[in-house]
Amino acid sequence: MTSAQHPPSPNDRIVRARRDLDKFLRDPDPNPERAEDVAGQLATLPLSEVIDILERSTPVRAALVLRMLPRARAILAFDALDAAHQSDLVGALSDDAVSDYFGAMEPDDRVSLLDELPAEIAQRLLHSLDERDKDTTSLVLGYEKNSIGRHMSPDVPMIRAGQTVGEALASLRAQNDHVETIYTVPVVTSDHRLVGVTSLRTLFTADEDVPVVDLMSEPISATTSAEDEETARRFLALDLLALPVVDDSGRLVGILSNDDAFDIVEDADDEDTARSGAAEPLRQPYLTTPVWRLVRSRVVWLAVLALSGLLTVTVLDTFEDALASAVVLSLFIPLLTGTGGNTGNQAATTITRALALGDVRRRDVFAVMWREARAGLLLGLLLGGTFSLLLGFFYGPQIGLILGLTLLIVCTLAATVGGAMPILAKAIGADPAVFSNPFITTFVDAAGLIIYFLIAKAVLGI
Amino acid sequence: MTSAQHPPSPNDRIVRARRDLDKFLRDPDPNPERAEDVAGQLATLPLSEVIDILERSTPVRAALVLRMLPRARAILAFDALDAAHQSDLVGALSDDAVSDYFGAMEPDDRVSLLDELPAEIAQRLLHSLDERDKDTTSLVLGYEKNSIGRHMSPDVPMIRAGQTVGEALASLRAQNDHVETIYTVPVVTSDHRLVGVTSLRTLFTADEDVPVVDLMSEPISATTSAEDEETARRFLALDLLALPVVDDSGRLVGILSNDDAFDIVEDADDEDTARSGAAEPLRQPYLTTPVWRLVRSRVVWLAVLALSGLLTVTVLDTFEDALASAVVLSLFIPLLTGTGGNTGNQAATTITRALALGDVRRRDVFAVMWREARAGLLLGLLLGGTFSLLLGFFYGPQIGLILGLTLLIVCTLAATVGGAMPILAKAIGADPAVFSNPFITTFVDAAGLIIYFLIAKAVLGI
Numbered sequence: 001m002t003s004a005q006h007p008p009s010p011n012d013r014i015v016r017a018r019r020d021l022d023k024f025l026r027d028p029d030p031n032p033e034r035a036e037d038v039a040g041q042l043a044t045l046p047l048s049e050v051i052d053i054l055e056r057s058t059p060v061r062a063a064l065v066l067r068m069l070p071r072a073r074a075i076l077a078f079d080a081l082d083a084a085h086q087s088d089l090v091g092a093l094s095d096d097a098v099s100d101y102f103g104a105m106e107p108d109d110r111v112s113l114l115d116e117l118p119a120e121i122a123q124r125l126l127h128s129l130d131e132r133d134k135d136t137t138s139l140v141l142g143y144e145k146n147s148i149g150r151h152m153s154p155d156v157p158m159i160r161a162g163q164t165v166g167e168a169l170a171s172l173r174a175q176n177d178h179v180e181t182i183y184t185v186p187v188v189t190s191d192h193r194l195v196g197v198t199s200l201r202t203l204f205t206a207d208e209d210v211p212v213v214d215l216m217s218e219p220i221s222a223t224t225s226a227e228d229e230e231t232a233r234r235f236l237a238l239d240l241l242a243l244p245v246v247d248d249s250g251r252l253v254g255i256l257s258n259d260d261a262f263d264i265v266e267d268a269d270d271e272d273t274a275r276s277g278a279a280e281p282l283r284q285p286y287l288t289t290p291v292w293r294l295v296r297s298r299v300v301w302l303a304v305l306a307l308s309g310l311l312t313v314t315v316l317d318t319f320e321d322a323l324a325s326a327v328v329l330s331l332f333i334p335l336l337t338g339t340g341g342n343t344g345n346q347a348a349t350t351i352t353r354a355l356a357l358g359d360v361r362r363r364d365v366f367a368v369m370w371r372e373a374r375a376g377l378l379l380g381l382l383l384g385g386t387f388s389l390l391l392g393f394f395y396g397p398q399i400g401l402i403l404g405l406t407l408l409i410v411c412t413l414a415a416t417v418g419g420a421m422p423i424l425a426k427a428i429g430a431d432p433a434v435f436s437n438p439f440i441t442t443f444v445d446a447a448g449l450i451i452y453f454l455i456a457k458a459v460l461g462i
Numbered sequence: 463m464t465s466a467q468h469p470p471s472p473n474d475r476i477v478r479a480r481r482d483l484d485k486f487l488r489d490p491d492p493n494p495e496r497a498e499d500v501a502g503q504l505a506t507l508p509l510s511e512v513i514d515i516l517e518r519s520t521p522v523r524a525a526l527v528l529r530m531l532p533r534a535r536a537i538l539a540f541d542a543l544d545a546a547h548q549s550d551l552v553g554a555l556s557d558d559a560v561s562d563y564f565g566a567m568e569p570d571d572r573v574s575l576l577d578e579l580p581a582e583i584a585q586r587l588l589h590s591l592d593e594r595d596k597d598t599t600s601l602v603l604g605y606e607k608n609s610i611g612r613h614m615s616p617d618v619p620m621i622r623a624g625q626t627v628g629e630a631l632a633s634l635r636a637q638n639d640h641v642e643t644i645y646t647v648p649v650v651t652s653d654h655r656l657v658g659v660t661s662l663r664t665l666f667t668a669d670e671d672v673p674v675v676d677l678m679s680e681p682i683s684a685t686t687s688a689e690d691e692e693t694a695r696r697f698l699a700l701d702l703l704a705l706p707v708v709d710d711s712g713r714l715v716g717i718l719s720n721d722d723a724f725d726i727v728e729d730a731d732d733e734d735t736a737r738s739g740a741a742e743p744l745r746q747p748y749l750t751t752p753v754w755r756l757v758r759s760r761v762v763w764l765a766v767l768a769l770s771g772l773l774t775v776t777v778l779d780t781f782e783d784a785l786a787s788a789v790v791l792s793l794f795i796p797l798l799t800g801t802g803g804n805t806g807n808q809a810a811t812t813i814t815r816a817l818a819l820g821d822v823r824r825r826d827v828f829a830v831m832w833r834e835a836r837a838g839l840l841l842g843l844l845l846g847g848t849f850s851l852l853l854g855f856f857y858g859p860q861i862g863l864i865l866g867l868t869l870l871i872v873c874t875l876a877a878t879v880g881g882a883m884p885i886l887a888k889a890i891g892a893d894p895a896v897f898s899n900p901f902i903t904t905f906v907d908a909a910g911l912i913i914y915f916l917i918a919k920a921v922l923g924i
Contacts, residue, residue, distance in 0.1 A: 259720060
C-alpha cells in the first residue's frame with residue numbers, strides 16, 4: 001500500500017527514509033541533532049510503513065520511534081501491533097505514554113493487552129482509565145477466554161423498534177461519541193431485547209417518516225458465551241460488518257465488528273500453523289522474538305516427538321535378528337517411515353483445516369475414515385507399484401515385492417489414522433493440530449516397521 | 463450463531479429440522495408431498511445453518527435445497543459458498559437460477575466464480591448480465607490474477623473535495639444504488655484523483671456547512687497492480703472498513719472492502735496450510751470433494767517426497783559395511799531422521815508464516831540463519847544431552863556418545879537450513895510452503911545419516 005498523497009516516486013523516498021532511520025536507531029550513541037531530521041522523514045512515511053518499522057524493531061528502538069511520532073499517529077501505530085508486542089513495549093515507554101495509548105484503544109483490544117501483562121502492571125493500567133472506560137473494560141474482562149464476550153465491544157449502538165427513521169437517525173447522532181460503530185444498527189425493545197438489525201445505509205437513504213420495523217431484518221446474533229473461533233468464521237462467511245451480541249436472555253449487550261472476528265480467526269490460524277509444524281505460536285513478529293522464546297516454543301514438542309520415537313527403537317530391537325541376517329532391509333527404513341508419516345500428515349492437515357472451518361464435525365468420523373481409506377489405498381497402489389518396480393530392478397524382485405506390499409498397506413493405514421486422529425483429538429477436548437502430529441508419526445512409524453518386517457520375514461523366509 | 467427471533471429452545475428445533483431435511487435428501491425416491499413440509503422447516507432455520515447444510519451436501523442435493531428456499535435467501539446462501547463449490551453447483555441448477563444468483567453477486571465474486579467455470583459456461587453467464595454489470599465485471603476480469611484489481615469492486619462511491627458536508631451527503635444518497643459501500647468515502651478532484659478519505663459516520667455527524675476538505679484524512683490506498691496477499695494483510699492490520707484503489711496515475715477506480723481482503727488472506731492461509739502438509743488446497747468443503755480430487759491434491763507431493771527419499775537409500779547403501787559390522791546402528795535411524803526433520807520443519811513453518819505475515823523479508827536471510835543456528839544449537843544440546851544419557855544407559859556409552867553428538871549437529875544444521883529455505887524459495891519465485899518441506903526433509907535426512915555414520919565410524923573404529 002502506498003500513500004496517494006506524494007506521487008513522485010514515493011518508493012525511493014520511503015527506502016531512503018527507512019535507511020536513515022535504521023542508521024539512526026542502530027547508532028549506539030546517536031546525535032540528538034539528527035533526531036529532528038529523522039522525525040521529519042518519519043512524518044512523511046505512510047502509516048503502514050511506520051507499523052512495519054515498529055514490528056521489526058526491538059522494544060527499546062520501537063519506543064524511540066513512537067516518541068518521535070505525533071500523538072495521533074503514535075496511538076494508531078501502537079494500536080495496530082500484536083498484544084504480545086505491545087506488552088514488550090510497555091516496559092520501554094513512559095507511564096504517561098502507555099496510559100495515553102491504552103486509553104485510546106477499544107475495550108476488547110485493551111483486554112488482549114492486559115492478558116499479556118504481569119498482573120501488577122495490568123492493574124495499574126486499568127486504574128489509569130476514566131470511570132466509563134474502566135467499567136466497559138472490566139465488563140469484557142469478566143467473560144471467559146475463548147468466548148465471544150471477551151472480544152466484543154460493549155459500546156453498542158441501538159435504536160427502538162417503535163421509532164421512525166428520523167428519530168432513529170437523531171438517536172444515532174446522539175450515541176455517536178460512545179459507540180464502536182454506527183453502521184450496523186441493532187433494533188431493541190424497551191427492555192433491550194434484540195428484535196432486528198438494520199444499517200445506517202438503510203436508514204440514511206430512507207424517508208424520515210418510515211417506521212424502523214419496516215426496515216429491519218432477521219437479527220443474526222451471537223451469545224456472549226459462544227465459542228469464539230467457530231462463531232467468528234460463520235459470521236465472516238456472511239460478509240456482514242458487525243454481529244450484535246446478546247446475553248442468555250436475548251438482551252443486547254455488545255457488538256463484534258468484522259475486524260475483531262478477523263483477529264480471532266487469524267490468531268487461531270497462527271496457532272494451527274505453528275502446531276502443525278510441532279511448535280507453539282510466537283504471538284509477536286519473528287525478528288523481535290528473543291531466541292530463548294523460539295526455543296521455548298519448540299522444545300516441548302520436539303522432546304515429545306523424540307521420546308515417542310524411542311518406540312521405533314524398541315520395534316527395530318525386536319527385529320534385530322532379521323536385520324542382522326538381511327542388512328539390506330535397513331536401507332529402506334527412512335523411505336518407509338518418511339512416506340508413511342507424509343501420507344498420515346497430509347490427511348491430518350486436511351482434516352484439521354476442515355474441522356477449523358466447520359466443514360467436518362465429530363459425527364463425520366466414519367465418513368472421513370471411509371474417504372481416507374479409499375484415498376490412501378489409491379495412493380498406496382500408485383506409490384507401491386512404482387517403487388516395487390524401481391527397487392525390484394536394483395535390489396531384486398523379493399525386495400521389490402516387500403516394499404510394494406508394505407507401501408500399499410502403510411499408505412492405507414496412515415491416511416485412515418491420519419484422518420481420524422484430529423476428530424478424536426477434538427472429541428476428547430485436545431487441540432487437533434497438536435495431538436495429531438506426534439501421535440500419527442509415532443503410530444505410523446512403529447506400525448509401518450512392524451508390517452515391513454513381518455512381510456520381509458514371510459517373503460525372505462527368515 | 464443463533465437467530466434471536468425464535469428463542470424457545472432453538473437448538474432442538476434446528477436439530478430436528480436438519481434431521482428431517484437429511485432424511486428427505488437421502489431418500490432415493492422422495493415423496494413430493496413431503497417437500498412442502500421440509501421447505502417450511504427450512505424457512506425457519508437461521509441463514510448460517512442453511513449455508514452449513516449446503517456446504518455438506520453433494521451438488522445435486524444442494525441444488526434441491528436452494529430450489530426450496532425463497533429467492534432472497536437462496537441468493538444470500540449461494541453467495542456465501544466458495545467459488546469452487548458454486549461452480550460444481552452450476553451444473554445442477556437451472557440456467558435461470560444460475561443467471562439470477564450470478565446477477566446478484568458483487569463483480570469480484572463473479573470473477574472468482576468465472577475463474578472456476580469452463581470457458582464456454584463462463585462466457586454464457588457473462589452475457590446473461592445487464593450492460594452495466596457486464597461492464598464492471600469485464601473490467602475486473604481484465605486485471606491480473608493475484609492483483610488487487612482482480613478483487614476490488616469498481617462500484618466505488620466518491621465525493622468532491624470542493625463540496626460541503628450537505629452536498630456530499632446528498633451526492634452519496636444519489637449514488638447509493640450503484641456502489642458497494644457508502645461507509646468509506648473517497649474524496650477526489652474533478653479529474654478523479656484521490657486526495658483524501660472520509661467516512662459516512664464523520665459526514666453524518668458533522669454540520670452541513672463544513673467543507674469536506676476539513677473532515678478528510680490522508681488517503682491510505684492501493685494500486686490495481688499491487689500484490690493481493692501482502693496488500694490485504696497490511697490493510698486488515700489497520701482495522702479499516704475499505705481501501706480505495708487507484709490506477710497508476712492516482713485516479714480512483716475501485717474499492718476493496720475488508721471482507722474481500724479477508725477472503726484473500728483466508729485463501730492464502732488455506733493454501734499455506736495444505737502445502738505445509740504437502741498437499742494442494744481443496745478449495746471446497748472436504749465432505750463434498752470427490753475422493754479422486756483428494757488423491758490428486760496429494761499424489762504429486764507424496765511421489766516427489768518418496769522419490770527424493772531414494773537419496774537416503776543411496777546414503778545407507780554407501781555405509782552398508784558399517785551397518786553390517788554394527789547392526790545396532792540401524793535401530794536409531796528413524797529416531798535421527800525424525801528428529802532432524804521435525805527440527806527443520808519447526809523452523810521452516812515459523813519462517814514461512816513470518817514471510818506470509820510480512821514479518822520477515824528476503825534481506826533478513828542472514829539474521830534468520832543466525833537466530834535459527836543458535837536456537838538449533840540450544841535444542842541440540844537439550845536433546846543430545848538427554849538422549850546420550852538415556853541410550854548410553856541401555857546400549858552403552860559409545861552409542862550414547864554417537865547419538866548425543868549426532869543430535870547436536872543435526873539439530874543445529876536442520877534449524878539453520880529450515881530457516882533459510884523458505885526465504886530462498888521466495889527469492890527464486892517458488893512458494894515457500896511447497897518448496898521447503900520436501901527439500902528440508904530430503905537434505906536433513908541424507909546429511910543427518912552421513913554425519914551419523916561418520917561419527918559412528920570414528921567412535922567405534924570401524
